[in-house]
Amino acid sequence: MTRPRETDDVTGIETTGHEWDGIKELDNPLPRWWVNIFYACILGAIVFWVLYPSWPIWNGQEWTFVRGVIGTTPRDDVEKALARQAAQRARWQEQINKTPLAGIVKDPELLEFAIAGGKAAFGDNCAPCHGTGAQGGPGFPNLNDDEWLWGGTLDDIHQTITHGIRWESDPETRMSIMQGYLKDQILSREEVSDVVQYVLNFTGRASDPQAVERGAKTFADICSACHGADGKGNKYVGAPDLTNDIWLYGGDPETIFETVANGRAGQMPAWIERLDPATIKELAIYVHSLGGGLPGEETAAAE
Ligand code: HEC
Ligand code: HEC
Numbered sequence: 001m002t003r004p005r006e007t008d009d010v011t012g013i014e015t016t017g018h019e020w021d022g023i024k025e026l027d028n029p030l031p032r033w034w035v036n037i038f039y040a041c042i043l044g045a046i047v048f049w050v051l052y053p054s055w056p057i058w059n060g061q062e063w064t065f066v067r068g069v070i071g072t073t074p075r076d077d078v079e080k081a082l083a084r085q086a087a088q089r090a091r092w093q094e095q096i097n098k099t100p101l102a103g104i105v106k107d108p109e110l111l112e113f114a115i116a117g118g119k120a121a122f123g124d125n126c127a128p129c130h131g132t133g134a135q136g137g138p139g140f141p142n143l144n145d146d147e148w149l150w151g152g153t154l155d156d157i158h159q160t161i162t163h164g165i166r167w168e169s170d171p172e173t174r175m176s177i178m179q180g181y182l183k184d185q186i187l188s189r190e191e192v193s194d195v196v197q198y199v200l201n202f203t204g205r206a207s208d209p210q211a212v213e214r215g216a217k218t219f220a221d222i223c224s225a226c227h228g229a230d231g232k233g234n235k236y237v238g239a240p241d242l243t244n245d246i247w248l249y250g251g252d253p254e255t256i257f258e259t260v261a262n263g264r265a266g267q268m269p270a271w272i273e274r275l276d277p278a279t280i281k282e283l284a285i286y287v288h289s290l291g292g293g294l295p296g297e298e299t300a301a302a303e
Pocket of ligand 1 (some may be wrong): 121122125126127128129130139140141143147148149150151157160161165238265266267268269271283284287
């Protein structure tokens, strides 16, 4: 409600004429400090107008903006920073390209760069199958442990990533196919059951000692060619060790039966078809750093 202005009896200050429920508003001046900050803000704004891009202007063809006395924009700054980074990265990348793997792991700075690059590339390309932490899952090997299908030296890993596994468009791909022994009618259902018992016996889990005995012959005749007479596997053909309790597809009797009956033949792309050689080197070094021993030890062994 607005009333005519009047002078307050108690303070002697004029009211604004506003009144709510009998409470009237005094027309006090704003506090000095508040007014000073207000003017300082206006001044500051003017300074910014002068220094930084502010007003839109028409340059005859399109709308652009006043550059400001400083002449740069935050966007320019970001672009410059990105260009600097790209140039730096290109320099490192070139170093990675011309240094052999064993040399990269001996150079702490280069190693650090390679691992960081490898980690980023891993997240982009490998995590969908191997997991973000490279922990793997059924059918996709864990790359953190010291258990390798195709070998865990830097060179082995580099070779695997470059040419892939059972990737037919790459003539140098890692190749070996375990057949589906039931599907391909090489073994009967009973024979497969027996050899599964034999495989379970490696980890002390066979439930039928007679089946283990019967399975021994099949294993020696067929399976040992790749998995070894002792079942410890063979990295030349990517045949896993069946005697430890690390399983690619699963170690329960049903899963082992499924593996032997139908085969698996897991595939991994040949990354040279999609990534540049420097990135593949970085990936090999990163994966190797996850599980395969310390870089120093490993290179000594690889050489
Ligand atoms: C489409 C799924 C897929 C993607 C994507 C993939 N992998 Fe694999 N990878 C596999 C499979 C399946 C195997 C195991 C194949 C086999 O030997 O049976 C494997 C095996 C490997 C091995 C060998 C492990 C060993 O024990 O010897 C390495 C090393 C590896 N991958 C690294 C990578 C890297 C690095 C990338 C990313 C550039 C990648 N993988 C992306 C599916 C994939
Ligand atoms: C030509 C070589 C070869 C022969 C012969 C072979 N395997 Fe394999 N086996 C492999 C390879 C390679 C793998 C890796 C899985 C894949 O194919 O992706 C494998 C995987 C397995 C696995 C899965 C292990 C896991 O970690 O999940 C089992 C179990 C197995 N083989 C048992 C057998 C048995 C039993 C026989 C004999 C009837 C046999 N294999 C014959 C090469 C062979």
